[in-house]
Amino acid sequence: MDTSPSLxxxxxxxxxxxxxxxxxxxERGGYRVAHERVQTASSLQEALARTTWDVIVxxxxxxxxxxxxxxxxLQATGLDIPFIIVSGTIGEEIAVSALKAGAHDFLVKGRLAxxxxxxxxxxxxxxxxxxxxxxxxxxxxxxxxYRSLVDGAVFGIFQAxxxxxxxxxxxxxxxxxxxxxxxxxxxxxxxxxxxxxxxxAALIRRSHDRALxxxxxxxxxxxxxxxxxxxxxxxxxxxxxxxxxxxxxxxDITEQHRLHEQLRQxxxxxxxxxxxxxxxxxxxxxxxxxxxxxxxxxxxIGPDKPIGQDLRDIRAAAERAAALTKQLLAFSxxxxxxxxxxxxxxxxxxxxPMLQRLLGERITITTALADDLVPVMADIAQLEHLLINLSxxxxxxMPDGGALVFTTANVTLDAAFVRxxxxxxxxxxxxxxxxxxxxxxxxxxxAKIFEPFFTTKESGRGTGLGLAAAYGTVKQLDGYIQVESQxxxxxxxxxxxxxxxxxAETPCVAASVSTQVGNETILLxxxxxxxxxxxxxxxxxxxxxxxxAETAEAALIxxxxxxxxxxxxxxxxxxxxxxxxxxxxxxxxxxxxTRVLVMSxxxxxxxxxxxRLDPAIHLLExxxxxxxxxxxxxxxxxxxxxxxxxP
Numbered sequence: 001m002d003t004s005p006s007l008x009x010x011x012x013x014x015x016x017x018x019x020x021x022x023x024x025x026x027e028r029g030g031y032r033v034a035h036e037r038v039q040t041a042s043s044l045q046e047a048l049a050r051t052t053w054d055v056i057v058x059x060x061x062x063x064x065x066x067x068x069x070x071x072x073x074l075q076a077t078g079l080d081i082p083f084i085i086v087s088g089t090i091g092e093e094i095a096v097s098a099l100k101a102g103a104h105d106f107l108v109k110g111r112l113a114x115x116x117x118x119x120x121x122x123x124x125x126x127x128x129x130x131x132x133x134x135x136x137x138x139x140x141x142x143x144x145x146y147r148s149l150v151d152g153a154v155f156g157i158f159q160a161x162x163x164x165x166x167x168x169x170x171x172x173x174x175x176x177x178x179x180x181x182x183x184x185x186x187x188x189x190x191x192x193x194x195x196x197x198x199x200x201a202a203l204i205r206r207s208h209d210r211a212l213x214x215x216x217x218x219x220x221x222x223x224x225x226x227x228x229x230x231x232x233x234x235x236x237x238x239x240x241x242x243x244x245x246x247x248x249x250x251x252d253i254t255e256q257h258r259l260h261e262q263l264r265q266x267x268x269x270x271x272x273x274x275x276x277x278x279x280x281x282x283x284x285x286x287x288x289x290x291x292x293x294x295x296x297x298x299x300x301i302g303p304d305k306p307i308g309q310d311l312r313d314i315r316a317a318a319e320r321a322a323a324l325t326k327q328l329l330a331f332s333x334x335x336x337x338x339x340x341x342x343x344x345x346x347x348x349x350x351x352x353p354m355l356q357r358l359l360g361e362r363i364t365i366t367t368a369l370a371d372d373l374v375p376v377m378a379d380i381a382q383l384e385h386l387l388i389n390l391s392x393x394x395x396x397x398m399p400d401g402g403a404l405v406f407t408t409a410n411v412t413l414d415a416a417f418v419r420x421x422x423x424x425x426x427x428x429x430x431x432x433x434x435x436x437x438x439x440x441x442x443x444x445x446x447a448k449i450f451e452p453f454f455t456t457k458e459s460g461r462g463t464g465l466g467l468a469a470a471y472g473t474v475k476q477l478d479g480y481i482q483v484e485s486q487x488x489x490x491x492x493x494x495x496x497x498x499x500x501x502x503x504a505e506t507p508c509v510a511a512s513v514s515t516q517v518g519n520e521t522i523l524l525x526x527x528x529x530x531x532x533x534x535x536x537x538x539x540x541x542x543x544x545x546x547x548x549a550e551t552a553e554a555a556l557i558x559x560x561x562x563x564x565x566x567x568x569x570x571x572x573x574x575x576x577x578x579x580x581x582x583x584x585x586x587x588x589x590x591x592x593x594t595r596v597l598v599m600s601x602x603x604x605x606x607x608x609x610x611x612r613l614d615p616a617i618h619l620l621e622x623x624x625x626x627x628x629x630x631x632x633x634x635x636x637x638x639x640x641x642x643x644x645x646x647p
């Protein structure tokens with residue numbers, strides 16, 4: 001097997017014998033030669049395009065062509081092939097000129113001893129040049145990939161001097177900061193972007209000691225807006241100048257920080273709500289006892305006795321406490337609602353005359369109400385209370401008088417709104433807004449207005465629960481409440497309530513009763529012993545027969561043992577074990593003629609969905625008086641005069 005190195009030679013020569021002489025010389029040098037002879041520019045171009053050549057040997061003079069012309073053809077292709085000129089007549093001056101033009105060597109015909117060394121030398125040079133070109137191409141490719149990576153990154157990237165001047169910035173950083181070009185940003189520098197110059201200086205100092213790992217700072221965009229950024233980077237040494245540079249990645253976390261703060265606020269409100277709801281539940285039971293007994297004592301003693309005034313003061317204090325408890329339950333979303341489909345425009349029309357008297361003559365109330373407002377599911381009393389709370393809050397923001405504007409409209413909350421207002425849901429809503437021309441609020445105050453007991457009023461004015469209760473009521477109705485305010489330019493509260501598929505109903509007025517006495521049998525289920533004792537005494541005093549139980553399970557046992565009719569099941573909703581609504585369902589299945597009245601001022605989720613009772617269930621809200629209890633009982637059982645008051 002022939003192991004001689006191969007050599008592909010392109011010969012530019014008009015003489016066939018001279019070409020054969022070159023080939024034999026190469027073969028004597030140990031090469032396996034593959035060659036082609038050309039004589040014109042076109043044939044040379046075709047050969048170069050068709051095959052890869054190791055060397056080109058060209059005669060200087062040809063009848064229709066020349067060595068320099070052949071060299072020009074080769075150079076036009078951009079190929080790096082050793083080009084050697086041979087001639088029998090070439091002079092030294094012409095040879096030097098050819099070498100300057102780009103030929104790699106020049107030989108004299110008849111003296112080809114240098115041909116083999118020249119080819120070997122040029123082949124080595126070609127390999128060196130090709131290696132260098134490949135390295136340069138790889139470097140350029142690497143730099144292009146790096147530049148593409150940096151310029152295409154979603155995070156901002158920059159290099160800056162230790163003094164805070166930008167050296168390089170990528171397009172993402174230019175976009176984040178709102179500049180037109182990298183040159184504009186380079187002229188600004190890193191340090192002036194910081195909201196606090198001391199923070200910038202501290203970051204630069206820390207970067208000298210250690211790498212920046214997730215450091216946060218407030219920066220200013222070109223338009224003046226503030227953004228929160230997270231900085232991660234290190235201090236490097238520039239290879240050529242050996243100066244220190246900061247190399248930093250910038251992440252815009254403004255939106256992330258906003259969402260985190262909203263989540264933290266929601267979690268805080270939820271925790272406060274759980275505490276407030278638990279306190280209000282227990283307090284409601286105690287207030288039921290206080291209001292119940294003080295009311296019965298007042299009726300027994302009579303208004304003309306000195307002690308009667310004391311009892312009325314006790315009752316008044318308990319009623320104020322009950323109002324606070326109701327607000328706590330509203331904030332904590334633990335109210336029990338009796339929901340109906342209503343038109344918010346009608347509700348605004350109902351409360352407007354009362355608000356005009358409540359707010360005083362210095363407040364002008366105007367309305368812009370939609371006639372075709374979509375119905376919403378709401379508790380009418382709670383919705384009225386919500387509007388009153390917002391109106392009273394507006395009045396307090398207008399100490400010198402002003403204007404209060406109610407607006408209702410149909411709106412559709414879209415994805416953009418939901419993204420900016422966590423808690424909202426896409427869909428059709430009825431919107432009611434309450435706008436005032438008062439003193440307005442700062443962003444810091446707006447961030448806290450829905451927290452319970454937060455107030456900007458002087459001591460002794462307000463409880464700090466009005467807006468908290470409004471917030472809880474709206475949330476419990478699956479709605480969303482939004483505030484827009486500027487100092488000196490008033491405030492606007494917007495409430496969005498989801499559209500109901502049911503048509504709005506006209507509120508019905510409960511039928512009056514002519515007497516509170518009766519002789520029916522009542523099954524009383526209440527786990528709080530004090531409340532149970534008060535209800536039993538009140539019912540028995542007015543002629544009712546009362547069977548009592550502490551739990552739903554105990555009530556079901558009594559029901560089996562008691563064969564006589566049970567006219568009314570009077571049960572608390574929140575019970576240990578089985579809840580009151582489930583108990584009511586069991587009782588009515590077994591005894592369809594038994595009426596049901598549930599007692600509660602607190603929705604723990606048992607027996608209701610988010611505190612929403614089935615409209616068919618009748619509710620007696622805690623705390624209540626004996627008169628409330630007996631009136632509601634008589635309404636359910638019907639009027640009659642067949643019973644006598646038990647002394």
